[in-house]
Amino acid sequence: MALRGPLFRLLRAQLTNNCQSRAHSVAVLGAPFSKGQKRRGVEHGPKAIRDAGLIERLSTLDYPVHDFGDLSFQHLEKDEPFMHVPFPRTVGRANKLLSSAVSSAVAGGHTCVMLGGDHSLAIGSVAGHAQQRPDLCLIWVDAHADVNTPTTSPSGNLHGQSVAFMLKDLQDKMPQLPGFSWMKPFLAARDLVYIGLRDVDPGEHIILKNLGIQYFTMKDIDRVGIQRVMEETLDHLLTRKQRPIHLSFDIDAFDPSLAPATGTPVNGGLTYREGIYITEEIHNTGMLSVMDLVEVNPVLAASREQVESTAGLAVDVIASCLGQTREGAPLPFQEIPSAKEDTEQLRL
Numbered sequence: 368m369a370l371r372g373p374l375f376r377l378l379r380a381q382l383t384n385n386c387q388s389r390a391h392s393v394a395v396l397g398a399p400f401s402k403g404q405k406r407r408g409v410e411h412g413p414k415a416i417r418d419a420g421l422i423e424r425l426s427t428l429d430y431p432v433h434d435f436g437d438l439s440f441q442h443l444e445k446d447e448p449f450m451h452v453p454f455p456r457t458v459g460r461a462n463k464l465l466s467s468a469v470s471s472a473v474a475g476g477h478t479c480v481m482l483g484g485d486h487s488l489a490i491g492s493v494a495g496h497a498q499q500r501p502d503l504c505l506i507w508v509d510a511h512a513d514v515n516t517p518t519t520s521p522s523g524n525l526h527g528q529s530v531a532f533m534l535k536d537l538q539d540k541m542p543q544l545p546g547f548s549w550m551k552p553f554l555a556a557r558d559l560v561y562i563g564l565r566d567v568d569p570g571e572h573i574i575l576k577n578l579g580i581q582y583f584t585m586k587d588i589d590r591v592g593i594q595r596v597m598e599e600t601l602d603h604l605l606t607r608k609q610r611p612i613h614l615s616f617d618i619d620a621f622d623p624s625l626a627p628a629t630g631t632p633v634n635g636g637l638t639y640r641e642g643i644y645i646t647e648e649i650h651n652t653g654m655l656s657v658m659d660l661v662e663v664n665p666v667l668a669a670s671r672e673q674v675e676s677t678a679g680l681a682v683d684v685i686a687s688c689l690g691q692t693r694e695g696a697p698l699p700f701q702e703i704p705s706a707k708e709d710t711e712q713l714r715l
């Protein structure tokens with residue numbers, strides 16, 4: 368019988384407090400890439416997130432931050448669509464490059480932060496992570512399930528298919544796409560949890576149900592609350608063993624009123640606190656190993672303020688994953704200095 372419930376959670380909290388694998392150093396990797404979908408502009412995501420103060424914010428936390436800059440993706444002249452999937456070779460090649468970069472960052476002992484770019488980049492990011500840590504589990508925070516196959520996809524866009532490339536359970540449903548011969552599916556359906564879903568295509572729904580994938584829609588969050596959703600997520604993924612977490616965070620998981628600068632916004636998304644609660648809980652496990660922050664598209668914003676609020680939100684998400692809290696760190700008990708001592712101290 369699997370251990371569950373409050374006792375288990377207490378045990379897990381104690382275990383993770385003892386052997387917390389808090390970040391020793393953080394590697395930031397930019398992936399300015401947009402060919403996983405048809406709207407241009409998402410390739411400027413890494414710059415917008417850095418301009419919103421990412422590196423400065425991370426340097427206030429207590430470990431070294433290495434900004435490895437942006438990967439450079441070459442344009443492929445000859446890239447015919449495959450079925451109705453545009454740019455398969457370009458997306459395949461970009462992800463191969465990204466997977467090596469993420470793999471090296473993890474091998475180098477860093478907690479890796481990948482800045483997208485569109486969500487097709489998760490293929491390379493999670494694959495590279497899995498090369499080093501085959502026991503990883505995946506938390507996908509998104510309005511969309513991104514688990515279409517080239518056959519079920521209504522748009523053909525690869526940013527709506529990333530998870531299908533990873534899942535071992537879908538292997539016999541995936542055609543061999545040009546550009547992807549470098550990778551094999553590596554993830555079991557039970558090692559994945561979705562949070563925030565509210566725009567799932569019919570084919571995706573069948574896949575989620577048939578494979579028994581654990582997912583929490585916005586309606587589930589309405590019903591049971593984000594605290595219970597996170598408890599169940601972490602129970603599901605970490606009950607049997609402590610293992611590395613890959614967090615793939617699409618900014619469109621948030622409500623479009625908070626994150627307007629994105630390519631496929633869907634109303635009724637996460638509030639600010641719900642999103643940050645997810646990242647705080649993931650940080651508290653001590654097991655975050657790689658994270659993606661994708662789909663910030665500054666070109667689609669209606670104003671400069673919209674770019675800044677969307678990119679600023681991305682910075683908050685990343686900083687919170689890495690332990691920043693606005694509530695102050697827990698301290699040992701101390702007396703509150705009396706008014707008299709206070710004034711004396713001030714005079715000194």
Ligand SMILES: NC(=[NH2+])NCCC[C@H](N)C(=O)O
Nearest residue numbers: 486511515522524526527631
């Ligand atoms: N990462 C994203 N923004 N994905 C949007 C996917 C939209 C739609 N389900 C599709 O497959 O085309």
